[in-house]
Amino acid sequence: MGIEEFIEASNKATSVDELFALYKKAMSDLGFDRLIFSLMTDHLMIGKRSGHGIILNYPEDWMEFYMERHFEVTDPVRHKMYTSPGVFTWRSLVIPERLTKTQLQTLQLGTDAGLHDGIGVPLRGPRGAIAGIGAASSAGGVVLDKNTLSRAQLLAQQFYTAFLGLETKPEELPYIVLSDREQEILKWCATGKTRIEVGEIVCLSVHTIDFHLRSIMKKLDANSLTLATLKALHMGLIQL
């Protein structure tokens, strides 16, 4: 199934199962018959928490083994999802001096379980959400050239877009809004200014600053200013 055909078909899919079936078909044409889709971060807009392997057809015994040993914590493929600007190959991660023994072992064990020529595709969603696709071949022999990787990236992106469309319920969208004043205060805090300094900069008392910071932390469900700042940056509510 070509990219254009997948785009048309996936846009018409009425369920996630149907969408995944189409995606499997499209990716198998590139040689990847093992797929895993994970939410690397919470996806508030669809009411889902982060989760590893929310849709997959990886070998069951491998997944059982993987989860029992909590490989999702150290898996270098998962780590790369947060930093890579685009598709990457698993083999590009195998730099012994940069990986721990467990991480090297995870990659090797994956191969042993029948996950060959693996790639990872990071996916950037709304408000800082991150998801990821892992794709591999049970038979091996996939030529991981630029064109194949680009096609895989495009297919993954379309899958993600269609997935969000299917899962989004507009009436339940949580919508966090920071007022102009709240954004102003949080931005200064994010640059490292103390509350007193922020008060002096914006000509408000420290009590007023504290009031607004409490409101911000409540809106962002954060129990510290550091977490509130991180969340706001992550969600694009403030920019530095």
Place this chain on the structure above:
Amino acid sequence: MIHCINHRTWQHFGGALASQFQLRYQMLIDAQYWEVGRFQGMEYDQYDTPAATYLVWQDRQGTVRGSVRTVPTDRPYMLKDLWPDMVETCPLPQSLSVWEATRFCVDRSLPEEMRRQVKHELVCAFLEFGLKNDIRQMIGVMPPKLWQSVFINAGWDIEFVGKEKTLEKDTIIAGLMPISLAVLEKVRKTTGIKHPVLLTAPVNDDAPHTRAASQEISISNNRSKNDG
């Protein structure tokens, strides 16, 4: 519209003065069990004096469904008498240019949309009253959520002057509300209320509840249209 009731105007507004005492009883004593003065279904305290001004919203029957009290700070006032330590960043005001706002109530049985309208009109009325009477600031002490939902959300930036204080049933904090044309313009823009709302006498000899009734009908009609 908001009616301004004080010693100069109360003769124009029928039973509005008593009605706002009754609203306070329902909202503060019945609903929140405040330990405050009461008489025949009306709540009152030592700051209900001839110096006080009440800004009220009345329904078509003339019943007050939203109100706030304001008193000048050149005489005893609540914050200074009860919680002076809550004001840390400035001296306690004692001036005709600074008035205290207290007893902010909106009837909880009103539909959501009307409650919002009443709140917004009371906030605008505060500013109009202040500008008419050469008042620079209002000072008040209320729970943070009330500051946020009534004033800050209406576009009025509040300057908090001390730490939060936890009472038996709630947390309160003292704040200063600057009064200026610029603030009024901003609040009008935020709330969408483009016209003056404060009345010191009924317009064209209409009974107060008639003015309120036409407004209520307007809101109801809009709701009916939206409900389709």
